[in-house]
Amino acid sequence: MYGSARARRRHAAAGVRQGIATGRPSRHNAVMNDPITRVPGGWRLPGISNLHSHAFQRAMAGLAERRADPSRDGSAARNGHDSFWTWRETMYRFAARMTPDTTRAVAAQLYVEMLEAGYTSVCEFHYLHHQPDGRPYAPADAMSAALMEAAHETGIRLTLLPVLYMTGGFDGRPLSERQRRFGHEVDAFLRLVDMLHAREGDGLRVGVAFHSLRAVPEAAMHAVLAALPADLPIHIHIAEQVGEVQDCLAVRDARPVEWLYDHVDVDARWTLVHATHLTPAETARIAASGATVALCPTTEANLGDGLFPLRAYLDAGGRWGIGSDSHISISPVEELRWLEYGQRLATGHRNIAVAEGSDSVGETLLRAALAGGAHATGFGATDDAVVLDADAPVLAGATAGDAADRWIFSGNRPLVRDVHVGGRQRVADGRHLDRDAVAARYAGTIQALLSA
């Protein structure tokens, strides 16, 4: 599934060495078969996991596509002075306006769109914890609860990842005024994790996230890891930006992934988000550890992050899944299509993401995203089902051998017809059953956010 049999054995060996299961074999077997199968009237596939989401950013999707300072010298701006870091300014302005009510309304709209696109679970990388001035809400988990309510009312499975965010840079500088609502000390953070963990249920898993190496000091990371139950998913943003790699080198004398693996026992519980800028040695270390990489191709393109070394990672047997991150696009088709297209544009070759046992790019991508997703969400394989419209012209004459390629690489019309999560239908004829009510609430919320 992840490449060579030797690589798979290496995963299994790593899991035994670290005392945890890397694969949950019975769950993985469910996605080892053909990922898309014919059913009456459609093509059925398992639900896809969205491994990386900041729900509130759905409210600003499309609102950061303007030059940050139009009065600036035109030639300099055209030469690319806008970047991740200027986008972050827009994001901070939006983050400052969110309340539990607006978060719930925005997240519900987002989750409806995810379900209609074929995602049936989402990892919410949640750092908007407190009031804008940094004081905790009462109760302290009010923002987390808003996300849980949005997931519950729309029916998507939620892996809630409360984020530890403590410092404003690798040098340990304090959080800026606009980052204050993200911040925790370790004890308060662990209390929040406990509070949320106690609420786990059928559609809810709770893990933890470290925002990034620049936002979490080493001692705090070790304190949290030592206090966690052994099987919690752990996610972290890492090596997304060249500037982040340079800062890490300057302060810690190591690249981010290199530093993480040198200082922490990274195993199959971990999901590394982006991991864009890697050396060959770092790529091999991630693959050998059994960790999952959460790739977010549309956001990484939108932010100008760079390209993940996909072919080398596949050759090393690495595990990965997809996420929609900033929600500039909410479509597994677009994430997988652009994951492959980025590699083609960079190398001048076609059909990059093929693995042993299949010569189909679509099937390889889908199989890996399903397996990595099932693992990194903590849900494992489920009976969630997505049914594509067999009457769509792009699927005319499709076979089990080409249905995945057709779905991922041809056309732009959404083909998801029905979605069932945990045995309950949430999408029928391409529409979430509560689409209109959720969209009406969202429209009112956005009007209020934009005029705030």
Ligand SMILES: [Zn+2]
């Ligand atoms: Zn992110």
